[in-house]
Amino acid sequence: MLDGVPSKRWWKFLLKTAGWLSLTGATGAVIAVTAVYYVYADGLPAIPKVDEYWPPIVTEVYTDDAVLAGEFYEERRKVVPYERIPKRLVQAFIASEDSSFFDHFGVDVLGTARAGFKTVSSKLGLRSGGIQGGSTLTQQTAKAVLISAEGYKSATAKTLTRKIREAILARRLEESLTKEEILYLYLNNVFLGHHSYGVQSAAENYYRKDVRDLTLGEMTLIAGLPQAPSRYSPFLRPEAARKRRSYVLRRMLVEGMISQEEHDTANAEEVKVYPVEDVFHEFAPYFVEQVRKDVVDRYGNPVLLKAGLKVFTTMDSERQRAAQDAVLHGLLSVDKRQGWRGPVEQLASKEAIRAFVDRSKKLMGAKELVENRLYVAVVTSIDGDGKGADVQVGGHTGRLPLLGMRWARKVNPEGYYPAMMITSVKKAISEGDVVVVRHVTKRDLTDDKEQWDKKLADEIPSEGVKLFRLEQTPEAQSALVSIDPHRQYLTAMVGGYDFDDNEFNRAFQACRQPGSSFKPFVYSAALEQLNWTQATVLVDSPIVEHDPDTKVSWKPANYSDKFEGEVLLRTSLVNSLNVPAVKTFGAVGVKNMAAWTTKLGITTPMNMDFSAALGSSCVYPVDLANAYATFNRYGRKKPTYFIRKIEDRWGRTLEDHTAFDDAWAPLQDRVAAGYARLFEPGEQVMSPEAGFILTHLLRGVVLQGTGGPAQRLGKPAAGKTGTTNDSFDAWFAGYTRDLVTVAWVGYDLNPHPLGRYETGGRAALPIWLNYMKSALEGRPQSEFYPWQSMDLVRLHIDKKTGKIAPAGSRDSELMFFKKGTEPKDAVPDKNTVDVDQFMMGAQ
Numbered sequence: 088m089l090d091g092v093p094s095k096r097w098w099k100f101l102l103k104t105a106g107w108l109s110l111t112g113a114t115g116a117v118i119a120v121t122a123v124y125y126v127y128a129d130g131l132p133a134i135p136k137v138d139e140y141w142p143p144i145v146t147e148v149y150t151d152d153a154v155l156a157g158e159f160y161e162e163r164r165k166v167v168p169y170e171r172i173p174k175r176l177v178q179a180f181i182a183s184e185d186s187s188f189f190d191h192f193g194v195d196v197l198g199t200a201r202a203g204f205k206t207v208s209s210k211l212g213l214r215s216g217g218i219q220g221g222s223t224l225t226q227q228t229a230k231a232v233l234i235s236a237e238g239y240k241s242a243t244a245k246t247l248t249r250k251i252r253e254a255i256l257a258r259r260l261e262e263s264l265t266k267e268e269i270l271y272l273y274l275n276n277v278f279l280g281h282h283s284y285g286v287q288s289a290a291e292n293y294y295r296k297d298v299r300d301l302t303l304g305e306m307t308l309i310a311g312l313p314q315a316p317s318r319y320s321p322f323l324r325p326e327a328a329r330k331r332r333s334y335v336l337r338r339m340l341v342e343g344m345i346s347q348e349e350h351d352t353a354n355a356e357e358v359k360v361y362p363v364e365d366v367f368h369e370f371a372p373y374f375v376e377q378v379r380k381d382v383v384d385r386y387g388n389p390v391l392l393k394a395g396l397k398v399f400t401t402m403d404s405e406r407q408r409a410a411q412d413a414v415l416h417g418l419l420s421v422d423k424r425q426g427w428r429g430p431v432e433q434l435a436s437k438e439a440i441r442a443f444v445d446r447s448k449k450l451m452g453a454k455e456l457v458e459n460r461l462y463v464a465v466v467t468s469i470d471g472d473g474k475g476a477d478v479q480v481g482g483h484t485g486r487l488p489l490l491g492m493r494w495a496r497k498v499n500p501e502g503y504y505p506a507m508m509i510t511s512v513k514k515a516i517s518e519g520d521v522v523v524v525r526h527v528t529k530r531d532l533t534d535d536k537e538q539w540d541k542k543l544a545d546e547i548p549s550e551g552v553k554l555f556r557l558e559q560t561p562e563a564q565s566a567l568v569s570i571d572p573h574r575q576y577l578t579a580m581v582g583g584y585d586f587d588d589n590e591f592n593r594a595f596q597a598c599r600q601p602g603s604s605f606k607p608f609v610y611s612a613a614l615e616q617l618n619w620t621q622a623t624v625l626v627d628s629p630i631v632e633h634d635p636d637t638k639v640s641w642k643p644a645n646y647s648d649k650f651e652g653e654v655l656l657r658t659s660l661v662n663s664l665n666v667p668a669v670k671t672f673g674a675v676g677v678k679n680m681a682a683w684t685t686k687l688g689i690t691t692p693m694n695m696d697f698s699a700a701l702g703s704s705c706v707y708p709v710d711l712a713n714a715y716a717t718f719n720r721y722g723r724k725k726p727t728y729f730i731r732k733i734e735d736r737w738g739r740t741l742e743d744h745t746a747f748d749d750a751w752a753p754l755q756d757r758v759a760a761g762y763a764r765l766f767e768p769g770e771q772v773m774s775p776e777a778g779f780i781l782t783h784l785l786r787g788v789v790l791q792g793t794g795g796p797a798q799r800l801g802k803p804a805a806g807k808t809g810t811t812n813d814s815f816d817a818w819f820a821g822y823t824r825d826l827v828t829v830a831w832v833g834y835d836l837n838p839h840p841l842g843r844y845e846t847g848g849r850a851a852l853p854i855w856l857n858y859m860k861s862a863l864e865g866r867p868q869s870e871f872y873p874w875q876s877m878d879l880v881r882l883h884i885d886k887k888t889g890k891i892a893p894a895g896s897r898d899s900e901l902m903f904f905k906k907g908t909e910p911k912d913a914v915p916d917k918n919t920v921d922v923d924q925f926m927m928g929a930q
Contacts, residue, residue, distance in 0.1 A: 134256075134263040135232060140272060142166065144395035144736060145288075146382075148375050151576070151731055152751045154404040157367040157375035161392040164284035165291070167298060169271040172286060175303055175345075177270060179310035182338035185224040188270075193225040193261035194254045222253075224273050227313070229256035231276040279309060280316030281363075293321060293360040303349060304356030307335040321360040329358045371407045373582030373592050374400065378730060386741075395736035401576035401729050401744075406569060409861030410579035413830075414565045417854035418584055420537075421832055422561035425842060426498035430520035431463065440465055440519055444479050451481030456526045461558060466520045473511025474546060478524060478555055485553030487512070487524060490532050490543040492557035500814075500842045505537070515557070524555035532556065560584075564835055565851075566593035567858060568712040569828040570727050572719045574746035577729040578826070579862070580709075591835070598691055598705035599833060602847065603663045603793075604809030604818040605702035607718065607781060610660050610668075612675045612683045614777040621657040621780060621902040622889035622910050625667040628652065632669070632697045641698060643669050646810075655889050657902060660784050661792035663808065665701055672700030686772050688713040688724060702809060711820055712829040715806075718785070719822045721778030721872065725769035732756060776877050776905045783903050786871065789821070793848050797821055800859050802868040808847030814840040817850035823859070823868040830854040878906045885914045 144164045148157040181188050222230070230253055260269055279289040289309045290298040301309070311331035312319055321328040333354055340350045367375055378400055382391050390396065434440045443465050456462070464478040466487070475488040493508040495515035509515055516522060532554065533544045547554065561584055569579040582592035591597070613619040627650050632641045645651075645665045651658075659667035672680060680700075681693040689711075694704040709727075717724045728744040731752070735741060745752045747761025785805035788794040793808040797819075806821020815837045820829040830851040833841065841850060874881065883899040885892040891913040892899035904910075 134259050135272065137264065137268045137271060140166070140275075141736070142276060142284075143393035146391050146394065146396040146398065148378055148398045148400060150371075150400055150402040150404040150407070151578075151749065152404050154370075155366050156370050156400065156402065156404075157379070159379060159391050160282075162284040163282040163288045163292070164275065165287040166275045166285065167287045169267055169274075172274055172298060173301065173306065176286060176298065176301065176306040176310065177274070178342075178344045179307045179335055179339060180224070180270075180274065180313075182342050182344060183307075183310050183335040184227070184313060186338070186342055188224050189266055191223060191225075193223060193257040223257065225260055225269055226253050226257040228269055228273040228276065229253045229260055231272070232256060232260075277313050278316060279312045280320050281322065292363045295361050295363070302353070302356065303336075303345070304332065304353040307339070307353060308332040308358065311335045321358050322362065325358045325360075332358070368587060370404075371402060371411070371580075372586035372590075373594065374402055374407065374577075374580045374729070376586070376590065377580070377582075377592060377595060381730065382733070396741075397734040397738075398730060399732040399734075401571075401574075401578060401731045402580075403576075403578045403862075406579040406858075406862045410567050410569060410581050410858050413854045413858035413861070414567050414581045414584070416857065417830075417832070417850075418561040418563055418565050419558070420853065421563050421841065421845065421850050422559065423494040423537075424504040424845065425500065425562070426502075427495035427515050427557075428498060428559060428562070430516065430522050432521040433517070434465065434519040434521065436519075440467065443521065444481075447479070447481040454481070456480065456483055456553060458526055458528065459531075461523055461525055462555075464522055464524045464555065466516050466518055466522065469512060469516070469518055473513045474543070476512050476516060478522070480524070480526075480553075480555075483553055485524075485526075485555050486548065487516075487555045487557060488532065488543065488547050490535075490538055490547060491527070491555060492516075493538045493543075495557055500840050502842075503844060504842070508538070523558045523560070525558050527554050527556045529554060562834065562838075563832055563841065564589075564593055564597075565833075565854060566597060566708045566831045567828065567854060568594050568708050569826060569858065569862065570712050570716045571746075571825065572716040572725075572822070572827050573825065574749060575725050575727050575744070576731070576746065576749075577709075577727050579858070580729070589835075593831070593835075594708045596707070597831075597835075598707055599816045599831060600704070600811045601702040601706050601711060601818055602809035602811040602816055603665075603668075603702060604711065604807045604820045604829075604847065605704075605706075606660060606663065606668050606700070607785060607807055608684050608687060608689075608714070609672050609675065609680065609700050610656065610784065611687075611718070611773060611777065611781045612680060613656070613671050614780055615773045616675060616679065616683075618905070618908050619656060619671075620904050620908050620910075621655065621784060622884045622904070623656040624653050624889050625656055625659055625670060626652065627654050627659070627664055627666050630666060630669065641696075643697075643701065653887075655884075655886060657784060657787060657900070658886065660807075661787045663788075663793050669697050669700045672697055684714075686724075687717055702811065708829050708831050711818075712827055715820045715822055715829065716827045717772065718778060718781055719824075719827050720769075721775040721782065722771055722773035723769045723775075723778075724772045725767075732760075774905070776879055779872060779874060779877060779879065780903050780905070782871050785821075793846075794819065794821065794852065796848060796852050797856060799856060800863070802863060803870045804859075804868075805871070806855075808852060810846040810848075814842060814845055817841060817845055817847045819847050819852040819855045821852075821855055821859075823863065824871060825866070825868060826859065826862060828855055828859060828862075830858070874903060880904045880906055880909045882909055884910065888914060890914045 142164060143162045144166055145158050145160040147155060150156050275285040278284055281292050283289040283292045286309060287298045290296050290301055293309065294301065294305055308321060308328055311334065318324065319328045319331040336350050336354050339345045340347065378398060379391065382398060434443055462480045464480045466476050467479050468477045470476065475486055478485055478487050489512050492512060492515060496507045496509055529547050529549060532547060564583050567581045571578050580594050582594045583589055629650060630643065643665050650666065651664065654664065654667060677695050681695065684693050689706055691704065691706055693699050713727055716727065731745055732743045733741040743756060743760045745756040745760035747757050747764065749757055782805050785807055788807055789797045789804050794806045797804045797806055802823050804821055804823050806819060809818030816831065816833045818831050822828065832850040881901055881903055883892045883894050883896060884902045886898050886900050889910060891910050
């Protein structure tokens with residue numbers, strides 16, 4: 088018996104003692120748990136409402152014709168409704184991550200306790216490592232909520248505090264939401280590697296599919312990623328990803344979610360993934376980057392990266408591709424006329440050549456050569472007669488004939504290109520040279536008119552030999568801006584040769600001298616402010632301008648270095664004479680011209696001297712295009728948009744500039760925005776009559792003057808070339824009734840001139856022409872606006888005197904005049920007889 092306790096009652100004493108201790112322990116446990124709850128629950132984020140679940144999602148940028156052109160995000164996430172997520176994909180996640188998900192109350196007690204014990208042991212130095220395991224799908228969802236509220240560092244810290252707060256929040260989630268709602272949050276939040284947040288983003292990133300179109304093998308590969316996205320990355324470790332997929336499939340089979348046949352079929356699938364397309368860099372990077380800057384300036388960077396905007400640009404995808412192709416081919420042509428700058432590298436020995444070829448073979452593998460694609464090649468041998476060379480591209484041998492590199496003379500800006508083409512490949516390359524080549528066909532070589540030589544063409548093998556053409560990365564740059572003047576859309580824009588090499592957007596950021604493309608500003612001011620006409624007589628004779636401030640004298644000259652004497656204003660502009668333009672500029676006045684250019688849309692200040700008449704003041708290509716769009720609209724100035732519409736994540740319109748006749752836009756947008764445009768008529772900065780006369784003058788530049796090659800467009804066009812005196816800048820600004828386009832070519836830092844013969848008509852106009860041919864293919868262009876509806880008079884004018892000429896006169900031309908400004912004097916008709924003079928002679 089126990090001391091002081093009768094032997095028959097000792098067991099009752101023990102029972103009471105045990106009960107008291109149990110009650111006290113339970114009470115203590117409750118108190119402890121309650122204390123822990125209140126201490127660690129303080130400051131936890133509110134439970135998200137499913138209908139107010141607005142996590143960061145992708146902002147998408149589209150062309151006007153609904154082609155995806157770019158994405159911006161901090162977390163690449165696309166939220167999809169739970170109903171759109173395949174049941175098998177949900178089962179795959181449950182099988183691999185939390186098989187008792189539908190049975191537990193949100194927290195894996197044993198796992199959490201085990202993780203807590205290991206954490207405490209680690210803190211006390213009894214074991215190595217930090218917190219481990221113990222997370223249900225609900226707890227993982229709670230962690231995502233914490234990350235959103237507190238930041239990644241705090242919400243993922245390997246501490247017991249974080250684990251307890253996560254468990255408390257998980258319980259709250261279970262109490263407030265259904266299991267399906269928790270899955271909805273989880274499956275749209277879970278990080279699945281390679282910028283993928285949520286299952287829709289993962290489906291696009293790995294398989295370029297919608298989540299609904301995934302196969303079982305693809306679903307289970309994705310479902311195996313949450314535990315360690317990097318370790319099981321199908322891009323970096325495909326075998327590890329396959330094994331993890333097998334584990335998920337096995338778990339699904341054990342849980343009775345799939346049949347043995349389904350398991351075997353999915354397990355046999357090849358692990359084949361496709362990286363998400365980088366549409367930003369591959370499609371229209373300069374255009375989309377300009378859109379990004381504008382959205383950030385007006386809405387802020389957090390909105391762009393997190394708010395899931397849908398930005399619809401004014402870009403036409405077909406015209407944009409045509410613009411990029413035109414700039415690329417135009418720059419390659421200009422660059423070849425500049426000359427050959429030498430090989431990329433020179434390999435000095437046979438061993439170095441063999442080593443280079445071996446490296447190339449490893450990099451290329453068994454890939455076949457793609458026609459018209461650029462490759463790096465090494466010259467392995469050169470013909471004794473210099474008519475060609477053998478080259479090696481990876482495992483492929485080929486032929487570089489002289490006809491594919493006749494342009495490769497030494498750089499000489501003063502030389503005339505066609506007369507300086509090389510007659511032997513030995514003058515440009517040597518054995519061991521590493522060069523850039525393009526894989527071409529014989530037809531490509533023989534169709535190249537600039538390189539053409541019939542004898543050399545006949546020597547090229549017809550088949551059985553891979554042919555190449557010598558290339559080099561262009562040193563010059565270019566910009567192209569194309570505007571639909573009536574819809575006020577920037578339909579295409581290119582800011583340079585290669586965005587990845589240089590992000591500087593020359594269309595919007597390069598301030599360049601416009602040369603003679605500025606002369607329409609001068610003559611439009613004379614037409615509008617001085618009531619000058621196409622028949623106004625100007626004197627093309629030498630002048631000297633003295634600058635009293637700089638003590639410098641300036642003597643302008645024409646491009647031909649000749650002077651024509653008395654010429655009409657029309658002749659001066661059509662033939663781009665310099666001296667008459669300077670005299671017209673002086674008649675308008677420097678201050679008036681500065682105000683006039685600003686009024687027409689030029690945002691850069693004009694030089695306050697007479698050299699500005701010849702385009703010495705720099706302009707942005709986009710400004711010049713906007714001003715020519717004003718000319719196209721006969722003096723009506725309107726803004727040009729490059730963003731058509733912006734919607735938020737719920738489809739609500741934030742801004743809308745849709746044109747009423749935009750066939751790509753939804754009807755409701757066209758009606759609403761079209762109605763709004765009625766209240767934005769623009770500003771009539773010059774009379775319609777003066778605007779039409781200026782367009783008629785620029786039409787003459789194409790038909791009779793320096794813009795002649797633009798006639799090859801086969802549609803009525805007006806425009807003006809521009810070349811600076813030192814040939815650093817070449818321009819063509821031109822338009823049809825429905826499209827205004829400006830092309831510029833030049834060097835960023837002007838290391839040397841483009842070349843003595845690289846005028847606007849030779850360097851920039853071909854880019855304009857190639858683009859316009861594609862952009863307007865199958866789209867008829869009418870003649871410019873009927874003059875009969877304006878206060879205009881049309882007369883035959885003698886091209887030498889500016890007087891009215893008889894109809895059909897050989898030296899006359901039809902010209903337009905504002906009523907009241909037309910000439911009054913007429914040139915005598917040589918075919919008529921003065922009766923009075925005849926009678927006097929007879930006497």
